[in-house]
Amino acid sequence: MARQQGNDIDALTGTETTGHVWDGIRELNTPLPRWWLWLFYVTIVWSIGYWIVYPAWPLVSSYTTGYFNWHSRQAIVEDLAALKAKRATMTDRIAQTPLEGILADSALLDFARAYGRAAFADNCAPCHGAGGGGVKGYPNLNDDDWLWGGKLEDIVQTIRHGIRAADNDTRQGSMPAFGRDKMMERGDILVVADYVRSLARLQVPANTDLAKGQKLFAENCVSCHGDNGKGNRELGAPDLTDQIWLYGSSKDTIIEGLMNGRGAVMPAWNQRLDDTTIKALTVYVHTLGGGEK
Amino acid sequence: MDTAYAERKPKEVVTPKKEGFDPGPHDDGNVPLYAARKKVYPQSVTGTFRRIKWTVLIVTLGIYYLLPFVRWNRGPNAPDQAVLIDFPGRRFYFFFIEIWPQEVYFFTGLLIVAAMALFLMNAVAGRLWCGYLCPQTVWTDLFLAIERLVEGDRRARMIADAGPWTFERVARAAVKHFLWLMVAWWTGGAWVLYFADAPTLVWDLATGYAPFIAYLWIGILTCTTYLLAGHMREQVCTYMCPWPRIQAALTDEHALNVTYRYDRGEPRGSIKKSEQLRQQGLPAGDCVDCMQCVNVCPTGIDIRNGAQLECIQCGLCIDACDSVMTRIGRPTRLIGYDSDINIEQRLLGEERRFQLIRPRTVLYASIIAVVGSLMLYVLLTRHDFSVAVIHDRNPVFVRLTDGAIRNGYTLRVLNKRLEPRRFALSLDGLAGSVVEVAGLPLGSSNILEVGPDQTREFRVLVSEYTFSPAPSTAITFHLTDIESEERASASDNFRAPQGD
Secondary structure, eight states: OEEOSSOOBOTTTOOBEEEEEETTEEEEOOOEEHHHHHHHHHHHHHHHHHHHHSOOOBOSSSBOOOTTOOOHHHHHHHHHHHHHHHHHHHHHHHHHSOHHHHHHOHHHHHHHHHHHHHHHHHHTHHHHOTTSOOBTTBOOSSSSOOSSOOBHHHHHHHHHHOBSOSSTTOBOOOBOOTTTTTSSOHHHHHHHHHHHHHHTTOOOOTTOOHHHHHHHHHHHTHHHHOTTSOOBTTTTBOOSSSSOOSSOSSHHHHHHHHHHOBOOOBOOGGGTSOHHHHHHHHHHHHTTTTOBO | OOHHHHHHSOOOOOOOOOOOOOOOOSOOSOOOSEEOOOOOOOOOOOSHHHHHHHHHHHHHHHHHHHGGGOBOOOOTTSOOBSEEEETTTTEEEETTEEEOGGGTHHHHHHHHHHHHHHHHHHHHHSSHIIIIIOHHHHHHHHHHHHHHHHHOSHHHHHHHHHSOOOHHHHHHHHHHHHHHHHHHHHHHHHHHHTTSOHHHHHHHHHHTOSOHHHHHHHHHHHHHHIIIIIIITHHIIIIIOSHHHHHHHHOOTTSOEEEEOHHHHOSOOOHHHHHHHHHTTOOOOSOOOOOHHHHHOTTOOOGGGOSOTTOOOOSHHHHHHHHHHHHTTOOSOSEEEEOHHHHHHHHTTOOOOOOOOOHHHHHHHHHHHHHHHHHHHHHHHOOSEEEEEEEOSSSSOEEOTTSOEEEEEEEEEEEOSSSOEEEEEEEESOTTOEEEETTSOTTSOOEEEEOTTEEEEEEEEEEEOSSOOOSEEEEEEEEEETTTOOEEEEEEEEEOOTTO
8 A cells, every 4th residue: 555645635526535545546535424433432331331231251260240140041031930920811721721621612722722732842742743743652643543542631641640651650551572571482473463463454474374363362462452452541552453553563563562562651741841731732632633532 | 417517617626646655654643534513503594495394394293293193993803093003913003904914015015115206206306305204304304493493593503602601502502402302202202102002102101101111112212303303413314324325326317406507606706796797798697605505504515516415405595595586686596406407408508308207207106006006906805814724744644543544734714804703614625524623523514713803723634534545635625704605715735645
């Protein structure tokens, strides 16, 4: 940058130049208003105010907390409390109304479904999928098949106390490991697997000994799954005659279950969620599509 | 830029010195990087344009301050305020129009029309917006009137400012600032009334029960009005507003602007001097160099220097010049609305030319017409209820125990009427399917009830029992108003497993 002495007047515009020259191009001096400069100083002074009232400077093992002791965590706690208070009119009604009553009142139903959907996304979706669609081993909550019952009181019981969870009232009952625990011969297991598939009208090899399968089923399985394989909700034993399979309907999958047993766990949510949220979740799950009267 | 003018009246030119390399200190102390404001003392003036400005001021401020109190009966389930921006309820009410948030495209349309109207004004007659309509101009005008009322006209104010702080000067200044603050406070007060029921809010504000946000906004707008209209004034237009820059790029030689007709005015001189010149047979202009146009200018410029960034084209210099010309018996409108092309025409001795219909005016006007009529069409033909459908994403379909396939949907029903309504739900495209609505008993006639001025979501389940649906079947949900039998529809697909 070349520099000129003095301030020339630009011939074309009649404006004074700053005297700065870059490759022969001279800079016109168009001064900013003075108050603009003052505003800049005001903002600097203002920033000092921030240091005083808000956390600002790092220290060796902590930081300057500021005059207000403001903390982002404290702020969110207050926001959440305010939100809770705002929702209280509806959540209080949910808490006081029996589940059937919530289903019958359209305002409560709409609120509970919205509340339940949010709670479901936070707590249930990791296993059951975003819309309750389920994956292998985690039941689809949209269909009409229920291991432990699909009435409102069944669903709320399951959510509160869980399945095979660390809770005194949790749902108990599991599929034994017939193969691993030597309760059934390997060959018998193969026959039972084919027999179970035949119960659901799935294809089985033509030479399958269904009579032997039926006998083995009667000896080992009916105590839980029932005489005709219709299942038992008291024990969470699935209906083996329908089209819905929690783990899959292939022969290999059924053999896997017979060999190693099944006993997936659902947590008892009364230890983590308040009862209003559980009721909203119940209504949400019930109205996903499979709710029973 | 009119070259004729520049040639005739050359600026003081200093020839640049020879460039020499000098790596001297950056700041030699004589380059002013920041300029102090030159205080402007606009003088009062009367005339046509002043009257227009007073009228515009009274009408626009009258609308602004009184509109919140205008009532409009909409029935029991809606506010009765004619113009109301209801943020908690997410509604905008404008007389008979009610806008929902999803109809924000009306505002987009309004903004397009507003921008094009600004451009059109500019193409026809320059900064009409800046000179007469802009809130900054209107409030500054009001604040100047108060200043004049309390502290006197230009001369009195200049004398007082140059003199010492006497008791009278302090008292007058105090009264002026008090009145300014009152106006500013009313301005902020009227603003918040657009966001809540005005009479209730006025009472709450007076009794101290209004929400904090109302007081906060009144405070903010009191400060901005007081600062911008009282203290910043023309600096807002010169330094803060982007429009003068855009306007300068959008103008052309056909646009009418407040113009000093230098072809008639120059060479300027006193009455006596111009008489002498005329007697000698030399040219003499009509401008008597009385400086009235400069004295009345609210931005403190000299219109005789030609079109300038600072000029808001308020026309007060026209009034000032006209009154002088009338007094000395010369024709008026030495300063007037004129275009560059006209001045050139006159200098060439040719006819006056005013072309209103030019490509840009036609373009702006037709954009306004197209967008305006599109908005009007949408406004007049929009339904007072509608339905939207969202297919469940997870699971896309569900297999039931008996092998049937079921799809879940969320139906969102809007009832824009101010009374509760009932709609019958029916489905087209999937014969033999069963439609259930969560919360309604199966086998009921699926009547959906939606409250007044509300949106309600329904979970709808469609089950297909023919056991052989195609992977995707187009279906349509119909909602029929039970009373009026109006119908709204929404389409989606029924999904089933591939190759089932």
